Amino acid sequence: MAANEEEIVETTARWSRLRQDIGVVLWCSFLAACVATMLFFAVFDPIYLSQDDDPPPWLADRRTGYAIGFFFFWMVTTISAGLTAWLIDTRSSNDVDSSSVRRDS
Amino acid sequence: MTREPPNVPQDSLYAARQKVYPREVSGRFNRLRTIAVVVLLGLFYVMPWVRWEGHQAILFDLPARKFHVFGLTFFPQDFFLLTWLLIIAALSLFFFTALAGRLWCGYACPQTVWTQIFVWMERLAEGSRQQRIKLDRGPWNFNKIWRKTAKQTMWISFALFTGYTFVGYFTPIRELTDHVLTLSLGKWELFWTLFYGFATYGNAGYMREQVCKYMCPYARFQSAMFDRDTLIIAYDANRGEPRGSRPRKIDPRSRNLGDCIDCTLCVQACPTGIDIRKGLQLECIACAACIDACDAVMDQMGYPRALVRYTTQNATDGKPTRILRPRILVYGTLLTLLISGFIFAVATRQLIELDVLRDRNALYRTLDDGRIENVYTLRLVNKNGDPRTVRLYVEGLPGAELDAETTTVRIDPAAVMSVPVRVRAPAGSVSGGIDVRIVAEELGGKSKRIESKARFIAPVGP
Numbered sequence: 363m364a365a366n367e368e369e370i371v372e373t374t375a376r377w378s379r380l381r382q383d384i385g386v387v388l389w390c391s392f393l394a395a396c397v398a399t400m401l402f403f404a405v406f407d408p409i410y411l412s413q414d415d416d417p418p419p420w421l422a423d424r425r426t427g428y429a430i431g432f433f434f435f436w437m438v439t440t441i442s443a444g445l446t447a448w449l450i451d452t453r454s455s456n457d458v459d460s461s462s463v464r465r466d467s
Numbered sequence: 468m469t470r471e472p473p474n475v476p477q478d479s480l481y482a483a484r485q486k487v488y489p490r491e492v493s494g495r496f497n498r499l500r501t502i503a504v505v506v507l508l509g510l511f512y513v514m515p516w517v518r519w520e521g522h523q524a525i526l527f528d529l530p531a532r533k534f535h536v537f538g539l540t541f542f543p544q545d546f547f548l549l550t551w552l553l554i555i556a557a558l559s560l561f562f563f564t565a566l567a568g569r570l571w572c573g574y575a576c577p578q579t580v581w582t583q584i585f586v587w588m589e590r591l592a593e594g595s596r597q598q599r600i601k602l603d604r605g606p607w608n609f610n611k612i613w614r615k616t617a618k619q620t621m622w623i624s625f626a627l628f629t630g631y632t633f634v635g636y637f638t639p640i641r642e643l644t645d646h647v648l649t650l651s652l653g654k655w656e657l658f659w660t661l662f663y664g665f666a667t668y669g670n671a672g673y674m675r676e677q678v679c680k681y682m683c684p685y686a687r688f689q690s691a692m693f694d695r696d697t698l699i700i701a702y703d704a705n706r707g708e709p710r711g712s713r714p715r716k717i718d719p720r721s722r723n724l725g726d727c728i729d730c731t732l733c734v735q736a737c738p739t740g741i742d743i744r745k746g747l748q749l750e751c752i753a754c755a756a757c758i759d760a761c762d763a764v765m766d767q768m769g770y771p772r773a774l775v776r777y778t779t780q781n782a783t784d785g786k787p788t789r790i791l792r793p794r795i796l797v798y799g800t801l802l803t804l805l806i807s808g809f810i811f812a813v814a815t816r817q818l819i820e821l822d823v824l825r826d827r828n829a830l831y832r833t834l835d836d837g838r839i840e841n842v843y844t845l846r847l848v849n850k851n852g853d854p855r856t857v858r859l860y861v862e863g864l865p866g867a868e869l870d871a872e873t874t875t876v877r878i879d880p881a882a883v884m885s886v887p888v889r890v891r892a893p894a895g896s897v898s899g900g901i902d903v904r905i906v907a908e909e910l911g912g913k914s915k916r917i918e919s920k921a922r923f924i925a926p927v928g929p
Contacts, residue, residue, distance in 0.1 A: 377680075
C-alpha cells in the first residue's frame, strides 16, 4: 500500500502557476494570431507592401509579409492576453464579488 | 486566491514540475488509438506526395495566393468557403462532443497523436515505466547518456521531418526535397521547418497532456456540451467499492470488498495523472488507458471486465440512455444543412471571375470624333484546371463599344490576369453617369456569361 501511495504521487504532474500562466497566454494568443493572420491576408495581399515608392528589397517576397504579419499579430495578442491575465491575477480581493469566487477546497 | 482550482495547494512559483511516467497499457482502446495514429499521421506525411493531374494534390501556395485541393483551385475570393469549412469543423466538434464526449481528445487531436509517437520513441530508447523512473533517478553513466541520446536523436529527427512535411503543404514538397538535398533551403522554408519542428518537439516530447490540462480552450468548454447521455469514461463505484487488496482466489464478498483491488494501475496508466475512481474530472482526455489497464487486471482476477468503462451518466444511475435527443437532433440537422450547402457552393461556384476596376486617373476622355471614353482594368480569374478563352464586350448602353488590344482573351489555368480596356460611347448618349455591364463570355463547348457592373462617366450635357 505504501508503495502504491508513492506511485500515485509520482504520476501527479503539476505545472507551477507561472508556467501555467505563460503557457495559457502564449497558446491562446497563438491561436488568436493564426485566425487574425488568416483573415487579414485573405483580404490584403502582402505584395502591396512592396509597392511603396522605395520598398526595402526584403519585402519583395510575399512570404516575408506573411511572416511579419503573423508575428506582429502574435506579439499584439500576447501583450493583450498577458495584460489580461496579469490584471485578473493581481486584482484586489476587495473588488471581487464574493458570490462568484471559486473558493479553494 | 480566487483562481486556484479546488484541492490544489499553492505551490512555489518556481516549483519543479513533477514528471508523468504513464504506464504502458495494451488493450482494445489502445489498439484503436494506434490505428487512429497510423491513419491520421499517415495521411499527414503521405498527402504532400500525392499527385493530381500533374501537380501536388494538396498545396496551399501562399506565395501565389492559390490553394490547390485535388482538382479544385481556390483564390482569396473564395475565402468565405474556408470560413464556412471552419464553421462546419466547429459544429462537428460540438456534435461529436455531445454524442461521444472527448472522442477528439483521446484519438484524433494532433497533440494526442504526436504525443503517442513520441512516447513510443521514448519507450524504445528508455524502456518501460519502471525502467524510465529508475533511469531518471540514477547517475549519468554510460547507459543513461546513451539512452537519452538515442531518444533525443529520434525525437529531433522526427520533429524536423514533421516540420519539413508541414512546409511541404505550402512549398511543393518535391522542390523542397531538392532544396534540402542540395542544402539550398530558402530562409523562410528553413525558418518554418524549424519553427514547426520545435513546436512538435516541445509539445509532444515535453508538454504532452499538460497542454490539455492548462492550455487547451476546448478542454475547458467541452463540458458545456455534455449532458447525462454523453459517452464518458467512468468507474463503477457501486461494483468496485469498498476497494482493497485481496488474494486472488477468495470471494471478495466474504471480506466485504468490492471488485476494485486498488492496484492503482488505472492511475499509473493515466497520462494526465488523475484517479478516475474519483469521478469525471476536467483533466480526463478520455484516452481510455485506464479502461485497458483495469480490464487486464479484471481478466487476471477472473472478474468481469468493465469496472472502468465507457458509459453515460444516465446508465450509471440506472436510467435508460437516449442517443437521439434535442441537442443531437439540432446539431445534426444544422451540420447536415451546412455540409450540403458547402458541397453545393463548391460545385456551383463561378469558375471564371470578372472584377472591374475604374481607372483612377481620369474620369473620362473626349475623343476627336466627340465620343466619350472611359478606361477600366478588368481582372479575370480562371479557377479551372485548363485554359479558358473569353470574349469581352459591353452591354447596357446602346452604341457603346469595348476596345482592348484584343477582346478575345485566353486565361491560363488557375491564373489571374489584368486586361486594360476602353469603353467608348457616342457623343451625347450619356449625361453624367450610367451603369453599364461588362461581359466576359466564355467561348467553346458550353458558353457561359459572366458580367460585372461598371460606372460609365461622361460630361453633363445639355
